[in-house]
Amino acid sequence: MKETVLSTENLGFIYPDGTEAIKNINISIEKGDKVAVIGSNGAGKSTLFSHFNGLSEPTEGIIKINEQPIVYKKKELMKIRQKVGVVFQKPDDQLFAPSVIEDVAFGPMNLGLSLEEVDKRVKESLEMVGMTGFENKPPHHLSGGQQKRVSIAGVIAMRPEIMILDEPTAGLDPQGVEQVLKILNDLNKNGMSIVISSHDVEMITEFADKIFVLHHGKIINQGTTEEVFANHKFLIEAHLRPPKSSEILHRLKKKGLNVDMKLTTKDACDEILKAKMKSQNNI
Numbered sequence: 001m002k003e004t005v006l007s008t009e010n011l012g013f014i015y016p017d018g019t020e021a022i023k024n025i026n027i028s029i030e031k032g033d034k035v036a037v038i039g040s041n042g043a044g045k046s047t048l049f050s051h052f053n054g055l056s057e058p059t060e061g062i063i064k065i066n067e068q069p070i071v072y073k074k075k076e077l078m079k080i081r082q083k084v085g086v087v088f089q090k091p092d093d094q095l096f097a098p099s100v101i102e103d104v105a106f107g108p109m110n111l112g113l114s115l116e117e118v119d120k121r122v123k124e125s126l127e128m129v130g131m132t133g134f135e136n137k138p139p140h141h142l143s144g145g146q147q148k149r150v151s152i153a154g155v156i157a158m159r160p161e162i163m164i165l166d167e168p169t170a171g172l173d174p175q176g177v178e179q180v181l182k183i184l185n186d187l188n189k190n191g192m193s194i195v196i197s198s199h200d201v202e203m204i205t206e207f208a209d210k211i212f213v214l215h216h217g218k219i220i221n222q223g224t225t226e227e228v229f230a231n232h233k234f235l236i237e238a239h240l241r242p243p244k245s246s247e248i249l250h251r252l253k254k255k256g257l258n259v260d261m262k263l264t265t266k267d268a269c270d271e272i273l274k275a276k277m278k279s280q281n282n283i
C-alpha cells in the first residue's frame with residue numbers, strides 16, 4: 001500500500017468575520033500522487049491550501065503530514081514548511097528579494113545550510129525550471145511565466161516532499177502552461193507528491209491522476225481523473241465546465257454509441273472515427 005503523505009480529518013475553517021470557508025474536509029494524498037483540487041471562484045481552494053503547510057490553523061478537525069498531526073508551534077511549523085512547499089497564486093506574494101538568486105537562496109539560507117550547499121541548490125533549482133542565466137535580474141523585471149518558474153525554483157530549493165501550487169497555470173500562455181507542467185511532471189517522476197488547484201479542466205485532464213471537487217467549502221466528489229470527469233453532475237453543480245473530450249464522449253453515449261469514457265481529446269477523436277467507420281460498414 002502507498003504511504004499517506006497528507007491527510008485531513010473533518011477539517012473546517014471559519015474566518016474571523018464568520019465566513020465558513022471550508023467544512024468537513026476528509027482527504028488523503030499518497031506519496032507520488034498528482035492531485036488537483038478543482039472548484040469555482042470562492043469554493044475554498046486557497047483556504048484549504050493555506051492549511052497544508054500550517055499557515056492557517058483549522059477551527060475544526062486536524063491535518064496530518066506523514067501521519068502526524070501538525071503541531072502549531074514555531075519549531076514544529078518550520079519542519080512542516082520544509083516538507084510541504086507552497087507556491088502561491090500570485091508571484092508577488094512570494095518573490096520579494098532584489099534578485100532572482102537571492103530569492104531562490106532565501107529558503108535554503110534559512111535552513112542554516114552551508115553556502116556551498118545553498119549555491120548548489122540554487123543552481124540546480126534554476127536549471128530545473130529553465131531560468132539559468134536570470135540570476136541577477138530583479139524578479140519584477142521578469143514576465144509572468146518566468147516569475148512563476150522562479151517561485152517554483154524557490155520551493156524546489158527547499159527539497160520538499162510535497163509541493164502545493166495554487167492555480168499554477170493561471171494567466172500563462174500555452175507555452176508557459178506546458179513549461180510549468182513539464183517541471184511538475186519531472187519533480188513527480190523523482191517521487192514528489194504534487195497538489196494543484198485550478199478551474200482549468202482541460203489542463204487537469206492532462207496532469208492529474210486524482211481529483212477533489214470543492215464546492216461551497218465542501219468536497220462534493222472525488223476519484224481518479226477519469227471517474228470525476230465522467231460524472232458531469234458534480235462538475236455542473238460545482239459550476240465547472242466538463243473537459244471538451246469528456247463532453248464529446250457523453251454526447252456520443254447519449255446517441256446510443258457504446259463509447260469507452262476515456263479522457264483525452266485524442267481518445268475522443270478515435271472513438272468518433274471508430275463509430276463512423278462502424279456505421280459506414282453497416283450501410
Ligand SMILES: Nc1ncnc2c1ncn2[C@@H]1O[C@H](COP(=O)(O)OP(=O)(O)OP(=O)(O)O)[C@@H](O)[C@H]1O
Nearest residue numbers: 015017019021039040041042043044045046047048
Ligand atoms: N481573509 C478572509 N476573510 C473572510 N473571508 C474570506 C477571507 N479569505 C477568503 N474568504 C472567503 O472564503 C471563501 C473561500 O475563499 P477562497 O479564497 O479560499 O476560495 P478559492 O476557491 O481559492 O477562490 P478563487 O478561485 O477565486 O481564488 C470565500 O467565500 C471568500 O470570500
